[in-house]
Amino acid sequence: MIVGSTVLIMTAQAGSIDPLSSFETIAAQRRSSLRVDPDNAVPDELIDRLIAIAATAPNHKRTFPWRFRIITGDARADLGNALAQDLIEASQPATKVDKARSKYLRAPVMIAVGSRAGDDATMSAENRDAVSAAIQTLLLGATAAGLASYWSTGAAMTSTRLREFCRFDETDTVVGLLYLGWPIGDPPAIERPQPESLRIGSSTQNP
Numbered sequence: 544m545i546v547g548s549t550v551l552i553m554t555a556q557a558g559s560i561d562p563l564s565s566f567e568t569i570a571a572q573r574r575s576s577l578r579v580d581p582d583n584a585v586p587d588e589l590i591d592r593l594i595a596i597a598a599t600a601p602n603h604k605r606t607f608p609w610r611f612r613i614i615t616g617d618a619r620a621d622l623g624n625a626l627a628q629d630l631i632e633a634s635q636p637a638t639k640v641d642k643a644r645s646k647y648l649r650a651p652v653m654i655a656v657g658s659r660a661g662d663d664a665t666m667s668a669e670n671r672d673a674v675s676a677a678i679q680t681l682l683l684g685a686t687a688a689g690l691a692s693y694w695s696t697g698a699a700m701t702s703t704r705l706r707e708f709c710r711f712d713e714t715d716t717v718v719g720l721l722y723l724g725w726p727i728g729d730p731p732a733i734e735r736p737q738p739e740s741l742r743i744g745s746s747t748q749n750p
Contacts, residue, residue: 573686574733575693577649579724584615585652589688590723594654597681600673608670609677610657612709619647625704650693650722654681655705660714667716674718681721691726694719 594611602608614622627643647653658674661667678694685692699705700717711717 569683569687573683573692574730576691576726576730577693577722578726578728578730579650579691579722580727581649581651581724583651583725585690585723585725589690590652590654593681593684593688593723596684597677600676600680602673603669604666606659606661606666606670606673608659608661609674610659610711610715612655612657612711614647614653614655614709615651619653620644622653622705622708623647625708626699626702629698629702629704647720647722650724652723654721654723655709655711655717656719656721657709657711657715657717659712660716671716671718674716678719678721685723689725690723691730693722695722696720 590613594613597611598607598609600609623644623646627640630640630643656674656678658667658671661670682692682694696719699720702717705717706713706715709717
């Protein structure tokens with residue numbers, strides 16, 4: 544916490560809960576995983592809570608650019624069929640077409656996340672940054688709730704059929720398709736490299 548020009552480092556007292564430590568645990572547990580039970584439904588109220596949490600992400604100019612589309616039940620197969628048609632028209636192998644038809648059935652809930660266009664290219668880019676932050680916030684919330692998650696991107700993000708299926712505007716940018724479900728196993732651990740960081744402080748010049 545910063546008070547005036549004084550920085551106070553808050554630490555947990557003996558026997559108390561360290562909020563940062565709790566968050567560190569959640570962040571470390573969040574891993575991309577499709578090892579979920581496709582038949583075990585996720586309550587609507589939990590999804591709604593996660594979306595509300597996602598919308599607390601930082602957002603320049605308060606444009607609130609995020610757009611969420613919750614896809615469940617037979618609509619998951621409808622989405623797969625729509626994207627499979629893209630592959631058929633692109634003369635892709637039958638194996639890829641078949642995979643597209645069934646891939647969204649691997650989780651009980653799919654969430655398509657879009658970003659509204661801004662008034663100019665800079666604002667559109669900042670809107671997308673905000674939506675990416677919202678997605679990460681949602682994924683962390685899902686982890687805290689005990690859900691497994693997977694953030695999918697790729698060619699589907701530019702599909703006209705996906706945009707139409709999700710009723711996004713032509714000017715919206717699709718940022719991700721999120722798989723959510725109850726885990727049926729633990730994904731392998733991830734060896735994450737130490738992030739690059741550099742402290743740049745004040746400097747003085749020699750006379």
